[in-house]
Amino acid sequence: MKFSLKNKWVLITGASSGFGAAAAKAFGACGCRLFLGARRLGHLERVSRTALKCGSPQAMFHPLDVSSTASVETFLAWVSKNLKGRPLHVLVNNAGGAVGLDPVAKALDSDWETMMQTNVLGLLRMTRAALPLMPKDAGATILNVGSVAGHTAYAGGAAYCAAKAGERQITRALRHELLGSGIRISSIDPGLAETEFSIVRFKGDRQRAAEVYEGMNPLLAVDIAEIMVWVASRPPHVNIDEMLVKPVDQAEMGKVFRRTRTAS
Ligand code: NDP
Ligand code: 8X3
Numbered sequence: 001m002k003f004s005l006k007n008k009w010v011l012i013t014g015a016s017s018g019f020g021a022a023a024a025k026a027f028g029a030c031g032c033r034l035f036l037g038a039r040r041l042g043h044l045e046r047v048s049r050t051a052l053k054c055g056s057p058q059a060m061f062h063p064l065d066v067s068s069t070a071s072v073e074t075f076l077a078w079v080s081k082n083l084k085g086r087p088l089h090v091l092v093n094n095a096g097g098a099v100g101l102d103p104v105a106k107a108l109d110s111d112w113e114t115m116m117q118t119n120v121l122g123l124l125r126m127t128r129a130a131l132p133l134m135p136k137d138a139g140a141t142i143l144n145v146g147s148v149a150g151h152t153a154y155a156g157g158a159a160y161c162a163a164k165a166g167e168r169q170i171t172r173a174l175r176h177e178l179l180g181s182g183i184r185i186s187s188i189d190p191g192l193a194e195t196e197f198s199i200v201r202f203k204g205d206r207q208r209a210a211e212v213y214e215g216m217n218p219l220l221a222v223d224i225a226e227i228m229v230w231v232a233s234r235p236p237h238v239n240i241d242e243m244l245v246k247p248v249d250q251a252e253m254g255k256v257f258r259r260t261r262t263a264s
Contacts, residue, residue, distance in 0.1 A: 003139050003233050006031035007057065009088045010232075011079060013066055013126055014095030016043035018195030019145060022225035023092055024048070028056030030229060035079050035088075037064030038095065066095045066122025067114070076129040087135035090232050093123045094145040096163070098201040101156035112159040119163035123170060131183075138182045138236030143228050144171045146189035148246060152253045164189075168242070175241065184239045186231050191246030192256070193219035215258030216249040 010027045014020035016038035024034055028051030036044050036051075036059060044061035051059040062078045065071040079088065096119035100111040123144060134140045149157055150164030171187040178185055198209035224245065231240045249257040 001235050003236055005089070005229070005233055007033060008090065009033050009035065009083060009086065010090040010092065011035040011037070011088055011130060012092040012094060013037050013064060013122070014145075015047055015061070016040045018197060018221050019190075019193070019224045019228075020092070020094045021047045021050075022221035023094065023228050024051040024056075024059065025054045026222070026225035026229045027090070027232075028052065028054040028059060030233070031055055031057065032090070033058040034060065035082070036061040037066075037075050039063060039065050064095070066126055067117035069125055072122075072125040072129050076126075076133070079130075080133055083133060087140070088130060088133040089135065089139065090141045090143065091126065091130045091134065092143045092145070092228060093126050094143075095122055095126075096145065096167075097197055098149075098157070098160040099203070101201060103156055104158050107159065115159045115163045116166075119160075120166040120170070123167055127170075127174065134183055136181050136183070140183045141232045142174070142178075142183065142185040143231060144185070144187050145224075146171070146187040146242075148189055148191040148244065148250075148253055150187075150189060151244060154253050171242075175239075182236070184234075184236075186240045187242045188224065188227055188231065189242060189244045190219055190224050191244075191250045191253075192216070193221065193224060193247075195221050215260065216256050217247055218249075219245065219247050 010032045012020050012023050015024050015036035024047045048059040048061050064075040099114045146167045147164040149161045150168040153161045168187050174185050194213045198212045202208040
C-alpha cells in the first residue's frame, strides 16, 4: 500500500534550482508541507510560490549554507520552531555539485574544499541536525542525492567522484545506524541531467556547460523529483536502498550517444 505524503513535512536542501526546485514542486503536488533551504533567497521565494501553486499547503524557505555548521544549526532551529513538535517526515539531502574539471595535478584546493564541504560534510551536518526531528515510526525517509560519479571515476572528476562515493558510503553506514528506528534511507544516483550543475562546474561558462548535453537527451530535473516522491511513498516497510538512474543516451560515464546535427 502506498504511503500517503499528504500534509507530511518535507525538508529539501538545494531547493533553489535543479532537482531541489523540481522536488519542491513534486512533493508540493502531493500535498506536502515544505521547508526549503539554499543560499539564493530570491530563487527560493520563486520556488516556494510555484510549490504553493502546485498544491502545497505551506512552503516556507530560509537561507541555508550546508558548508557551515552554524548555518545548518540555525536552519534546523528555524525548522524545529515551525514544526511545533510535529514530525519531519522526509529529509532530501540534495545540496551539492561539482566545481571544476581539472586533473589532480592542476586542480585548486578551493574547488576540492567546496565539493567536500557540500556533498559530504553538508550531508552529514544536515542529517545529524535533522534526525532528532524525524519520527521513530514507520514512513520517515532520508533521500540522499548521489551520482553515477559515486559508482565510477573519470579524469578531472577525482574530488567529485570521491565526494559522491562518500555520499554513498555515508548512506550505507546510516542504513546500519537507523536499523530499528523505522527511518528509511536511500541514495538516488543520477547520470547526466541538465540543470545548473554544469554551469556551476564550469564557473559560469554556459557555452561549455551546454556542450555537455549537446546532441543527447539528458535527464530532466522532474525525472529525479518524481523518483524521489515514488521512493518516499513506498509502503513504510519498503526501503529503496540505491537507485542508479541514467538517460537512455548514456551507457556509461563518458559513453554517450550523440545525434549529429542535420543541415538546415
Ligand atoms: P543545480 O546546480 O541546479 O542545483 C544545486 C543546488 O544545490 C542549488 O539549489 C544550490 O543552491 C544548492 N547548493 C549548492 N551549494 C550549497 C550550499 N553550500 N548550501 C546550500 N545549498 C547549496 O544542480 P543539480 O540540481 O543538478 O544538483 C543537485 C544535486 O544533484 C547535487 O548534489 C549534484 O551533485 C547532484 N547530481 C547532479 C547531476 C546532474 O547531472 N545534474 C547528476 C548526479 C547528481 P544555492 O546556490 O542557491 O545555494
Ligand atoms: C553529475 C553527473 O557525469 O557530471 O553527478 O559526474 S557527472
